[in-house]
Amino acid sequence: MTRVRRGVVAVVVLLSVVLAATPSTVAASSVTDQLIRRLNRQLLYMAVPIAVLVEIILIYTLWRFRGNDEPRPTRENRQLEITWTVATALVLLFVGTASFHALAHPSVSTIDGESSDVPDDAVEVDVTAEQWEYAFEYPDAGVATNETLVLPENRSIYLSITAEDVVHSVHVPELGLKQDAIPGETNLLRTELTGTGEYRLYCAELCGVGHSGMLSTVEVVSEDEYEAWLEDQRAGEADNESATDATNESSGGDEP
Amino acid sequence: MIGAVPGIVLAVALLGGLAAYLRVQRDPPPAWYADGGVISPTVGLTRTEKPSGVLRWLTTVDHKDIGLLYILFGTAAGLWGATDAMMMRTELLVPETVVWNVETYNAVFTTHGLTMLFFFVTPVFTGIGNYMLPLLLDADDMAFPRINAVAFWLLPPSLVLVRGGLISDVLGAVLGVLPIGVGALLALEPVSMGWTMYTPLSTEMANPQIDVTLLGLHLSGIATTMAAINFIVTIVTERPDDLGWDELDIFSWNMLVTSGLILLAFPLLGSTVILLLLDRNFGTTFFAIEGGGPMLWQHLFWFFGHPEVYILVLPAFGLISLILPKFCGRRLFGFRFIVYSTIAIGVMSFGVWAHHMFATGMDPRLRASFMAVSLAIAIPSAIKEFNWIATMWNGSLELSAPMICIVGAMSTFVIGGITGVFLAAVPVDLVLHDTHYVVGHFHLIVVGIIPLAMIAASYYWFPLITGRMYNQRLARAQATLLIVGAFVTFVPLLVLGYMGMPRRYAAYPAEFVGLNQVASIGAFVIGVSVVLWLVNLVQSIRVGPIVEDADVWNLKETGQFTREWQWFEDRIEKRRAERPLPDDHTGAESEPSEEATDPEKPD
Numbered sequence A: 001m002t003r004v005r006r007g008v009v010a011v012v013v014l015l016s017v018v019l020a021a022t023p024s025t026v027a028a029s030s031v032t033d034q035l036i037r038r039l040n041r042q043l044l045y046m047a048v049p050i051a052v053l054v055e056i057i058l059i060y061t062l063w064r065f066r067g068n069d070e071p072r073p074t075r076e077n078r079q080l081e082i083t084w085t086v087a088t089a090l091v092l093l094f095v096g097t098a099s100f101h102a103l104a105h106p107s108v109s110t111i112d113g114e115s116s117d118v119p120d121d122a123v124e125v126d127v128t129a130e131q132w133e134y135a136f137e138y139p140d141a142g143v144a145t146n147e148t149l150v151l152p153e154n155r156s157i158y159l160s161i162t163a164e165d166v167v168h169s170v171h172v173p174e175l176g177l178k179q180d181a182i183p184g185e186t187n188l189l190r191t192e193l194t195g196t197g198e199y200r201l202y203c204a205e206l207c208g209v210g211h212s213g214m215l216s217t218v219e220v221v222s223e224d225e226y227e228a229w230l231e232d233q234r235a236g237e238a239d240n241e242s243a244t245d246a247t248n249e250s251s252g253g254d255e256p
Numbered sequence B: 001m002i003g004a005v006p007g008i009v010l011a012v013a014l015l016g017g018l019a020a021y022l023r024v025q026r027d028p029p030p031a032w033y034a035d036g037g038v039i040s041p042t043v044g045l046t047r048t049e050k051p052s053g054v055l056r057w058l059t060t061v062d063h064k065d066i067g068l069l070y071i072l073f074g075t076a077a078g079l080w081g082a083t084d085a086m087m088m089r090t091e092l093l094v095p096e097t098v099v100w101n102v103e104t105y106n107a108v109f110t111t112h113g114l115t116m117l118f119f120f121v122t123p124v125f126t127g128i129g130n131y132m133l134p135l136l137l138d139a140d141d142m143a144f145p146r147i148n149a150v151a152f153w154l155l156p157p158s159l160v161l162v163r164g165g166l167i168s169d170v171l172g173a174v175l176g177v178l179p180i181g182v183g184a185l186l187a188l189e190p191v192s193m194g195w196t197m198y199t200p201l202s203t204e205m206a207n208p209q210i211d212v213t214l215l216g217l218h219l220s221g222i223a224t225t226m227a228a229i230n231f232i233v234t235i236v237t238e239r240p241d242d243l244g245w246d247e248l249d250i251f252s253w254n255m256l257v258t259s260g261l262i263l264l265a266f267p268l269l270g271s272t273v274i275l276l277l278l279d280r281n282f283g284t285t286f287f288a289i290e291g292g293g294p295m296l297w298q299h300l301f302w303f304f305g306h307p308e309v310y311i312l313v314l315p316a317f318g319l320i321s322l323i324l325p326k327f328c329g330r331r332l333f334g335f336r337f338i339v340y341s342t343i344a345i346g347v348m349s350f351g352v353w354a355h356h357m358f359a360t361g362m363d364p365r366l367r368a369s370f371m372a373v374s375l376a377i378a379i380p381s382a383i384k385e386f387n388w389i390a391t392m393w394n395g396s397l398e399l400s401a402p403m404i405c406i407v408g409a410m411s412t413f414v415i416g417g418i419t420g421v422f423l424a425a426v427p428v429d430l431v432l433h434d435t436h437y438v439v440g441h442f443h444l445i446v447v448g449i450i451p452l453a454m455i456a457a458s459y460y461w462f463p464l465i466t467g468r469m470y471n472q473r474l475a476r477a478q479a480t481l482l483i484v485g486a487f488v489t490f491v492p493l494l495v496l497g498y499m500g501m502p503r504r505y506a507a508y509p510a511e512f513v514g515l516n517q518v519a520s521i522g523a524f525v526i527g528v529s530v531v532l533w534l535v536n537l538v539q540s541i542r543v544g545p546i547v548e549d550a551d552v553w554n555l556k557e558t559g560q561f562t563r564e565w566q567w568f569e570d571r572i573e574k575r576r577a578e579r580p581l582p583d584d585h586t587g588a589e590s591e592p593s594e595e596a597t598d599p600e601k602p603d
């Protein structure tokens, strides 16, 4: 009995250590990120203890019954089978429900770009991936660039994502954003950014030799800076149409 | 230019034929003492009916011979794929692409994936099934011995076709010194479109080797399907009357379900690949943007692709369920539930394919339903794990080499399985999809379970197949090393995925370097352990102590001396009856510490 008790104490201590070590809340940088992070944390709170528990039971079984002199013949136990089936089902039901709540949020579920309209006050950017760089077009502002994706914080963002040649994927892990860029299709990625900063944008779908160089940056700035940036772009574009292409270095477009 | 190819093929065939002929001519009648002083462990098998030498292996339709051919072929392909893996992990030691170039990295992960999935895992399991199923079922042979042979012999040419780029380069370089055109050979580059072959990338890449690879995949699909049909028919019709479904062993059950999946999934891959071939060469528009569209490929591919992952893993589950009880000294707990769970996985595996496509922008309602089925399929998987632990509970565990492999596989399965649940949860998948998290997740299964189950089987049945014993201490060390290596390699990848590092990246931002180096070191540990396994077994085939007592694992004591071991015992008895054993010959070449009749037992 004491052995069992000692085992329980060990398990509880270990669990608390593990829980303490799981990622704590870092300020989320977008609504999407916040939702996904919260869900991920909920899942970790279940998954880590379960994983640790099963591993401990496995190791404990190994240790306790190794070279056991009095093995007992296997006796079927339907009740036990049903118990753990139902228990697993309940855990997964929780996973499903929690995920469904996050999934249903507009910031998490992308939608078909053609059939939906963008609200007037939203920032709309057309993101087009092409081997091996991105073009960012701001149709409302009449600005286009392929250097960085500059976005204002605290406004609805609508990114219409498509590709010219092959499948790419717009992946900004720190903002919780991912949407495949598929030629012939446009998909709308919706979010709202809650913190300024620079975030790396990766291409996450194999698209040929330049794939691992197909990086860019998302720069989240305040509303004022955003307007100023748009002004600059418009002025710069009028001066020199092709300058952006020549100085572009972050997108890996110089890959052969 | 093309004219050079048939010439080469003819020359190779001619030389091969000549060598085989000479070999037959030269082969002396087999001696009793085939290995010079030590009695041959395989004497009295079927020796007298078969031709000898190379011809025997080329013409054999004996399920055991074909099984061995499959195992050898699969192992060789696995070692080739592992070499690719070592090349990748070497490149990833540093953030920049300095070891190889980007083209090579992209080619190597593509051929690694294709080789491992189509030419390592399934052939090895087919081989184990070929050797063992008829013995387990008490059948004379497989239902269609000749189809069996054809199915095997289609595989080596398929592998050559799939991996053509490299082979043709080497061949071209060698033949380049001769005054013949080798341009056609040099034009073939190793393929680099990823094992998923997404269109339009795979239609737009010019490399003609892609077409050759697609043909190779088609051919290997035919071979795999033929073998699967053979298994199904064998299991259904070749059982003796007194062996009912309720008494069918667990490995045969798993092979049956696996074969069913193959029968339904592989023809789809074959047709899809042909559609791609037509798109590439004949201007059809099945997957063109203005035609069927890129998403059609993804749906067709993953409708095959998801069952494929269960095709890979179910035989491993079967081996674990079969071997584990032998070292627990008691029967498998919940046999019936394990069988049900296998069937449930088989059925459900056809309803989850779109979980590979959550990031493509599918309708959210569709995503939710695929998420539901994907979560549901975790239930039968968990049931297996729990039943295995319950089998160990109250048993008498013997930590032999096969058992270490199995417990290791059970421990990686916990992590590999739970990380899969995160990927089924759509929102979490959105950030993890196509990152190294996915690579870590599936390698915990494809490295942490599949090879471990195979190695467990190799250690478990090695005495039965070769009549010799291997070094068990080395085997235990090797198994432990492999488990440690798998964790060290693939758990860091999970973290890298959370940090955002995408997969299939030849170069990566510098902040990821630390964990990548840990993973690479783990990979080299895996590499070392694979070499130890190989050395141990090859050396033991040559000079390992000969097994005189068929009950190598003390199975009689616990009433688990199953049919295949009975067959082995009969074989040994027969050998003894044919020719009494000269005592002084036993163990002449083996180490003094290892008794031939009593293989080393764990303490």
Ligand code: HEM
Binding pocket: B082, B085, B086, B088, B089, B109, B110, B112, B113, B114, B116, B117, B121, B194, B195, B196, B439, B443, B446, B447, B450, B451, B489, B502, B503, B504, B505, B506, B523, B526
């Ligand atoms: C020997 C240990 C192994 C190591 C160290 C290893 C390592 C790797 C690495 C580094 C990648 C590429 C990651 C990336 O850049 O995306 C990869 C991809 C892959 N591996 Fe392995 N691997 C091993 C064994 C296996 C086995 C046994 C299988 C299958 C049964 C397998 C199947 C795959 C597949 C399907 C891919 C994806 C290929 C693709 O992206 O097209 N690997 N592996």
Ligand SMILES: [Cu+2]
Binding pocket: A129, A131, A132, A167, A168, A169, A203, A204, A205, A206, A207, A211, A214
């Ligand atoms: Cu790309």
Ligand SMILES: [Cu+2]
Binding pocket: A168, A169, A203, A204, A205, A206, A207, A208, A210, A211, A212, A214
């Ligand atoms: Cu890419």
